[in-house]
Amino acid sequence: MKRRTFLQLGTVIAAGAVLDGCRSKNEQLIPYLIPPDEGITPGKGTYYASSCNACPAGCGILVRVSEGRAKKIEGNPEHPINRGKLCARGQAVVQELYHPDRVPHPLKRNGPRGSGAFTRISWQEGIGLLTDRLKALQREQSTNGLALLTPHLRGTLAELTGRFMRTFGSTNHVSYELLTPDLLRIAARRSFGQPTLPYYDIAETRYLLSFGADFVDSHLSPVKYGSAFGEMRQGRDTVRGHFTYVGGRMSLTAASADRWMPAKPGSEGTLALGIARLILAESLYDSGALAMNGLEAKKLLAALDRYDLPRVAQLSGLPQGAIAEVAREFASTRPALALAGEMVAFQSNGPESVRAVHLLNLLVGSLNRPGGIYPDAGSPSGPENSFAELIALIETMRGGHVKVAMIHGDPLYSVPPATGFHDALAKVPFIVSFSSLLDDTALHADLVLPDHAALESWGDVIPVAGTREPLVGLMQPVVEPLFDTRQFPEVLLATAHELGGRMAAALPDESYLELLKGAVRKQAGFGAGVDFEAAWVDLLQHGGLFKTKSVQPTGYRWSSDAPPPLPEDPDFAGDQKTYPFHLIAYPATAFYDGRGAPYPWLQQLPDPMTTVVWGSWVEINPETAAEHGIGFGDLVEVSSPQGTLRLPAVVYPGIRPDMVAIPLGQGHRGMGRYAQGQGVNPLALVARQGTKQQPAWNATRVRITRISGNGELVTAGHPQGSLRSELVEI
Numbered sequence: 001m002k003r004r005t006f007l008q009l010g011t012v013i014a015a016g017a018v019l020d021g022c023r024s025k026n027e028q029l030i031p032y033l034i035p036p037d038e039g040i041t042p043g044k045g046t047y048y049a050s051s052c053n054a055c056p057a058g059c060g061i062l063v064r065v066s067e068g069r070a071k072k073i074e075g076n077p078e079h080p081i082n083r084g085k086l087c088a089r090g091q092a093v094v095q096e097l098y099h100p101d102r103v104p105h106p107l108k109r110n111g112p113r114g115s116g117a118f119t120r121i122s123w124q125e126g127i128g129l130l131t132d133r134l135k136a137l138q139r140e141q142s143t144n145g146l147a148l149l150t151p152h153l154r155g156t157l158a159e160l161t162g163r164f165m166r167t168f169g170s171t172n173h174v175s176y177e178l179l180t181p182d183l184l185r186i187a188a189r190r191s192f193g194q195p196t197l198p199y200y201d202i203a204e205t206r207y208l209l210s211f212g213a214d215f216v217d218s219h220l221s222p223v224k225y226g227s228a229f230g231e232m233r234q235g236r237d238t239v240r241g242h243f244t245y246v247g248g249r250m251s252l253t254a255a256s257a258d259r260w261m262p263a264k265p266g267s268e269g270t271l272a273l274g275i276a277r278l279i280l281a282e283s284l285y286d287s288g289a290l291a292m293n294g295l296e297a298k299k300l301l302a303a304l305d306r307y308d309l310p311r312v313a314q315l316s317g318l319p320q321g322a323i324a325e326v327a328r329e330f331a332s333t334r335p336a337l338a339l340a341g342e343m344v345a346f347q348s349n350g351p352e353s354v355r356a357v358h359l360l361n362l363l364v365g366s367l368n369r370p371g372g373i374y375p376d377a378g379s380p381s382g383p384e385n386s387f388a389e390l391i392a393l394i395e396t397m398r399g400g401h402v403k404v405a406m407i408h409g410d411p412l413y414s415v416p417p418a419t420g421f422h423d424a425l426a427k428v429p430f431i432v433s434f435s436s437l438l439d440d441t442a443l444h445a446d447l448v449l450p451d452h453a454a455l456e457s458w459g460d461v462i463p464v465a466g467t468r469e470p471l472v473g474l475m476q477p478v479v480e481p482l483f484d485t486r487q488f489p490e491v492l493l494a495t496a497h498e499l500g501g502r503m504a505a506a507l508p509d510e511s512y513l514e515l516l517k518g519a520v521r522k523q524a525g526f527g528a529g530v531d532f533e534a535a536w537v538d539l540l541q542h543g544g545l546f547k548t549k550s551v552q553p554t555g556y557r558w559s560s561d562a563p564p565p566l567p568e569d570p571d572f573a574g575d576q577k578t579y580p581f582h583l584i585a586y587p588a589t590a591f592y593d594g595r596g597a598p599y600p601w602l603q604q605l606p607d608p609m610t611t612v613v614w615g616s617w618v619e620i621n622p623e624t625a626a627e628h629g630i631g632f633g634d635l636v637e638v639s640s641p642q643g644t645l646r647l648p649a650v651v652y653p654g655i656r657p658d659m660v661a662i663p664l665g666q667g668h669r670g671m672g673r674y675a676q677g678q679g680v681n682p683l684a685l686v687a688r689q690g691t692k693q694q695p696a697w698n699a700t701r702v703r704i705t706r707i708s709g710n711g712e713l714v715t716a717g718h719p720q721g722s723l724r725s726e727l728v729e730i
């Protein structure tokens, strides 16, 4: 037998064995442009288009598959968000598939919660255990005893989960994400009467003014906006756009700026209004834009009366001259664009500060103009109060009213303990996790029904932002499932069918793929006469539906009843005397909100500003470090009114002396061998802001103390070297 024939035969036998319980997956695999050859040629790759779901940006990917294994991921050049580019987290998605600690089959707890003691069970038993609990709720007529906690969902999965919960009779579906853009939506609603996130035309602008929007690192759509920034700087023959960054910590984005304005945390909105006032006072505004939005310069100037330069300079900690210079540059360079990001939004006065930045765009005529901002058509609506909904759910759980919690995601890691979530969840008698790794939440679950990896899954991925045209990216399984796992929506459908009655009638689809195809068909507007199967193949080959039905373009217009933005003075947990430093918990470039931590490529990826790998650190200004006798790599205790953490110090000139910063993403109790026990989770320090039901992750004060011991810092190329003797083996 020839080697080629042997390999083809082997493939057929293997595929037949796998497909026994999962028919026709191979029939559905649609390669990108290259038609399938007659069999496997060793070493020859086939490319499949799919979508990245490692963060909400929803980039398009091409996966090279060779001999049945996913080998490499690249950006899809046809996808309008990323146009062939990809970030490191997207590259690492392949490590999710081949992670050695994936949960390979359903598990039932057989030891104390958190102990990691589980027994293997079958899918039949797993779905049976879940439906038994749900049937009990139906019998007791307490269907609101079911809670579902997921990340923010869009597209078909959002529709399916919504229908599942509504039909079951529960209102307890909370979609929570740590880095939620809720506050940006709230600000847009208050200013423009619509909660649509902004689309930034960075590529075409000539003056970019970012208030804590780290668009190269993590803000909304980093690949899209990172490459647009490259175009702004180098893509035009005669224009190189200017970039000023406002924020107390020098992020990777800030490091690309021409000017860094290290404003005090929480003062960014006040600073924006100081700039706005100067533009009005010196008549540098676009009078047509003001008139079009129903605003009068005189009245606005009067409303901003108290934002005079001396006061704004004092509140922001910036020199008057620098503020005035930026205001004049911003107003006299057209088009100019101002952005507001997470550093601003996650303060106690977040939404009003974001609105102050909106006002700046309006004043210079940058609403709905090239080089300015438009409403983002990607996901025009989304949660606005998900944190408040989470707090309400915590109260319900605390009161003992939630009997079954179905959880997709890892809230025991990503919800700050100050909310009381951890104690409240412990009161839920039955917790089901759908995680593919034993993460912090899955370790406390009674039942684990493991999801497929992304590269084994079907789905539609609607980017959270970064597009003026609505689009739908598609995910297709590029390899056969490696283990006895099932996609989360398939489990919901199977559970509904098992429950029978109204549930089965409301969710009749035999498979998630069927449901997905129906939704895409509807979205694409394919009528009865269209050969949908051919169109579906075409969509899969290219990675999605990039031209959806034409929609009426919308614009931002200042609401007639919207008052001028008036950010309150920032409010911080912890008194200044005991806790003299502001804590900033920022998303690490490699880990985003912690999702990247399980993957060794990302653990080994040096942080772009500090070169630290495999761990956590606290950034301290050299002046502050000297005052406290702290040197590079020393072990430091960071304490807030909420908790205490110990971690090594990085003496970092790119941070204000009254601030310290810790990256998010490490400090997992579970999540596999590479994440478990690495570093600390700064959310343990975040304190709740009184009774405000608003995420204010950056509104906590801390104190720092040098303690004995080595911080065990590992760096790659830092001038002061690495302080751990050997790098961690992978």
Ligand code: SF4
Pocket (backbone or CB within 6 Å): 052, 053, 054, 055, 056, 057, 058, 059, 082, 086, 087, 088, 089, 090, 091, 221, 222, 223
């Ligand atoms: S920005 Fe997000 S969606 Fe895009 S490649 Fe990176 S992780 Fe994936």
